[in-house]
Amino acid sequence: MNTSVAQKVQVPDIAAQVTYAMRVMGIAPIPRNYELFYEAYIGSNPKLTREIAALGNRASQEELDAIGRQYFGHHHRAEAIDGAHTKMVAQLEGLLHLLKQEQTSLESYNRILDETYSRISNKNTTSTEIIRSAIDVLSDATGDSISQGRNMVENVTQTSLEMAVVRRELDEYKRIAHTDSLTQLSNRRAFDDKLAAIYDNAMLLNVTALVLADIDHFKKINDTYGHPVGDKILASVGSIIRASLRKDIFIARTGGEEFAMIIEGNSQDEVMTIAERVRIALEHTPFKNSKTGVNYGPITISIGLCMAADAEAPAELYSKADIALYCAKNAGRNRTMAYEDGMKKEFSKSWLIYRK
Missing domain, CATH: 3.30.70.270 (Reverse transcriptase/Diguanylate cyclase domain)
Known part of the structure; x- marks a missing residue:
């Protein structure tokens, strides 16, 4: 081994030191934690270094996240993604609820049609009664279905718009979460x-x-x-x-x-x-x-x-x-x-x- 190589072996590796420190302290090896410990290790921000050191040997994720929010504006994009995901799930659940209502409405309308057909098929019922009964029942049922259908369309349209907004937010959060803040390349x-x-x-x-x-x-x-x-x-x-x-x-x-x-x-x-x-x-x-x-x-x-x-x-x-x-x-x-x-x-x- 030449002299220059031998000298290099003695130089501590920052990444290895940071990873080792995190492992000893039981810190989750996630990007935002690594960033905190890396910055603390190189000492570019003495105040940050002191705050990390003050946490002792067993820092909680909540304590680390609090420091991250203080020193890094981009630090908690993952939390933002979780929030957008929650919103998306809520919108999907709302949409499923609307669709379930529509299914119930259609099932009710089909039941009414079946009952009307039974009345029409009853040989003991006069023609006038048949027509009057059919018109009354179908008018009410159809009117209700039309009204419910309009509400459904409006609700689904609104939900779709809201979901599109959440989707755009998710895409943006994902882009940020996968981008290196210094070089703007992928991370x-x-x-x-x-x-x-x-x-x-x-x-x-x-x-x-x-x-x-x-x-x-x-x-x-x-x-x-x-x-x-x-x-x-x-x-x-x-x-x-x-x-x-x-x-x-x-x-x-x-x-x-x-x-x-x-x-x-x-x-x-x-x-x-x-x-x-x-x-x-x-x-x-x-x-x-x-x-x-x-x-x-x-x-x-x-x-x-x-x-x-x-x-x-x-x-x-x-x-x-x-x-x-x-x-x-x-x-x-x-x-x-x-x-x-x-x-x-x-x-x-x-x-x-x-x-x-």
């Missing part, structure tokens, strides 16, 4: 869903690839210039990746300085070309503060990729793409590598060698 939750769906269609596995990209030496950037600058660089990198790819390619920020792309409809050689286009675009982009003249660059990324056909399941696909990414880091960074079977021997996951 880890959306990525996990997309990754899991890859193996739903075996016919496309030969032309589907997972591409993982990691910013080189990002910890040094944060340590040198501070996390606010690091966040701006992350946002810029996300924009460059998005601008370098066609619109149908799925892109997510999957955590920290790592990004993922799911590319469909291309061979491995074509995916390599696409990934290289992203890497080169970033390498050639200046990162400079226009006001102070400070140059933060060069900013580069290392990329690893694996074709879906080379793995049996989403977890294996991710692991192999990650191995390729590790090999790209270990080979000198700022390069793209596709997974090959021989890489397993080179890779030992003492993971966090390349994470900084």
